[in-house]
Amino acid sequence: MSFDNAYEALTEQNDARWAFGTGFDDPLSGVDTTVPSGVDGAVLAEYCLALADDALVHSQRLGEWVTRAPELEEEVALANIALDLLGQARLLLSRAGQADGTGRGEDALAYFRDAGQFRNLRLAELPRGDFACEISRSLLLSTRRLAVFSRLTGSRDPVLAAVAGKGVQELTYHRDYAAQWAVRLGDGTAESHRRMQAALDGIWPHVPEILDTHEIDRRAVAAGIGVDPAEVRAEFDEVVDQVLTAATLQRPEAAGIPGSGRDGAHTEHLPELLADMQGLARAHPEATW
Amino acid sequence: MVTAVDRAREVAEQVTDPELPMLTLADLGVLRSVEVTGRQVVVTLTPTYSGCPAMAEMRADVHRALTRAGYPEVEVRTALDPPWSSDWITPRGRAKLAEHGIAPPAAAPARGGPVPLTLAPPAARIPCPRCGSRATEEISRFSAAACKALRRCTACAEPFEHIKEI
Numbered sequence: 263m264s265f266d267n268a269y270e271a272l273t274e275q276n277d278a279r280w281a282f283g284t285g286f287d288d289p290l291s292g293v294d295t296t297v298p299s300g301v302d303g304a305v306l307a308e309y310c311l312a313l314a315d316d317a318l319v320h321s322q323r324l325g326e327w328v329t330r331a332p333e334l335e336e337e338v339a340l341a342n343i344a345l346d347l348l349g350q351a352r353l354l355l356s357r358a359g360q361a362d363g364t365g366r367g368e369d370a371l372a373y374f375r376d377a378g379q380f381r382n383l384r385l386a387e388l389p390r391g392d393f394a395c396e397i398s399r400s401l402l403l404s405t406r407r408l409a410v411f412s413r414l415t416g417s418r419d420p421v422l423a424a425v426a427g428k429g430v431q432e433l434t435y436h437r438d439y440a441a442q443w444a445v446r447l448g449d450g451t452a453e454s455h456r457r458m459q460a461a462l463d464g465i466w467p468h469v470p471e472i473l474d475t476h477e478i479d480r481r482a483v484a485a486g487i488g489v490d491p492a493e494v495r496a497e498f499d500e501v502v503d504q505v506l507t508a509a510t511l512q513r514p515e516a517a518g519i520p521g522s523g524r525d526g527a528h529t530e531h532l533p534e535l536l537a538d539m540q541g542l543a544r545a546h547p548e549a550t551w
Numbered sequence: 552m553v554t555a556v557d558r559a560r561e562v563a564e565q566v567t568d569p570e571l572p573m574l575t576l577a578d579l580g581v582l583r584s585v586e587v588t589g590r591q592v593v594v595t596l597t598p599t600y601s602g603c604p605a606m607a608e609m610r611a612d613v614h615r616a617l618t619r620a621g622y623p624e625v626e627v628r629t630a631l632d633p634p635w636s637s638d639w640i641t642p643r644g645r646a647k648l649a650e651h652g653i654a655p656p657a658a659a660p661a662r663g664g665p666v667p668l669t670l671a672p673p674a675a676r677i678p679c680p681r682c683g684s685r686a687t688e689e690i691s692r693f694s695a696a697a698c699k700a701l702r703r704c705t706a707c708a709e710p711f712e713h714i715k716e717i
Contacts, residue, residue, distance in 0.1 A: 292628035339693040349602025424631035428601050431717040435692055438669045501668050508670055
């Protein structure tokens with residue numbers, strides 16, 4: 263479909279290109295979504311939901327940088343990373359809704375669950391802070407996710423394995439982006455170094471949670487569909503240490519914060535994020551515009 | 552002899568990418584297969600990126616083109632595996648990108664095993680699509696679409712887009 267100008271395109275009715283908010287095409291449309299025999303749909307669903315929520319919530323935080331990033335190029339970069347994560351979240355939410363037998367679509371899961379029903383790691387929901395905070399968070403989350411996804415390509419669930427295979431390509435440059443900025447800031451001016459170190463110190467208490475083996479992981483590993491985060495700890499440490507050394511930053515030491523986002527126990531920041539993300543869809547359910 | 556599959560394939564292959572309209576879906580390498588069974592055509596596409604907003608429109612465009620060409624039953628399936636690689640862009644697609652001032656991708660990184668961390672800017676020497684100079688540098692890994700990076704040519708001083716290697 264081609265138009266003489268952008269305004270002409272905007273007036274076309276029912277054009278998939280201009281779907282905003284709700285009512286997108288199912289991202290798994292035309293994919294064979296049979297749950298493999300011997301796999302418990304409920305276990306697959308809860309595992310996909312956890313991975314989807316990590317991506318959805320972090321994507322929403324990254325989106326906040328649009329109009330607020332230090333430079334236009336960084337705004338475009340953060341928005342692109344947010345878009346990739348949103349794409350991963352949509353695929354995984356759809357998978358979760360099919361596997362648990364409820365038939366809930368991505369909209370139902372993204373817009374109509376309350377904070378206690380979200381399963382994301384708490385690191386993803388923390389307020390964005392300054393640019394150094396976002397870089398620190400993105401470095402830790404993308405390092406974990408890339409290490410998990412590169413192993414998930416061997417999952418017994420072919421849909422999850424395929425989503426992970428595509429995700430590996432994307433997460434590779436998400437991690438590089440965060441790592442390169444961590445080095446630039448850490449090994450930069452006295453002020454950028456101070457801010458980068460402070461950002462790492464601030465979020466380090468969330469590191470144990472992202473590397474702990476949760477019951478959801480344990481059940482998924484037993485079913486042959488998931489990856490144990492404990493298995494990626496060595497790779498996580500190696501990558502993070504390589505970045506911190508190049509960035510002349512100190513690896514912080516901190517005890518973890520009790521509880522886990524995987525249980526639905528979240529900080530006070532998640533309801534606020536969800537109010538922003540879900541408000542319009544809840545006020546006008548089923549609306550398309 | 553032109554078979555029903557050839558005809559349907561020809562129609563599907565002509566559909567263009569909404570973000571890169573100089574490329575057909577065949578040039579981009581996202582058209583995986585076209586099958587005809589009786590009155591039904593089944594087309595299989597592969598998304599380039601997880602969040603590519605053009606995917607829904609590609610599906611709708613393929614459906615529309617085949618329906619207009621007289622196929623009463625059209626199904627568009629999605630194949631997620633193996634994931635799309637920029638290596639799948641055809642030689643013709645690469646030539647058309649370059650003609651339109653977009654640098655085609657170099658070879659994609661090898662897949663499998665632990666992914667190495669890259670702390671230095673990529674060394675890939677992407678020639679400038681305008682003047683051909685290899686003295687170009689990356690401005691940003693990210694651009695107006697998920698599949699593009701932004702570079703600048705230090706010889707002719709022009710910025711240009713570059714399809715990322717994945």
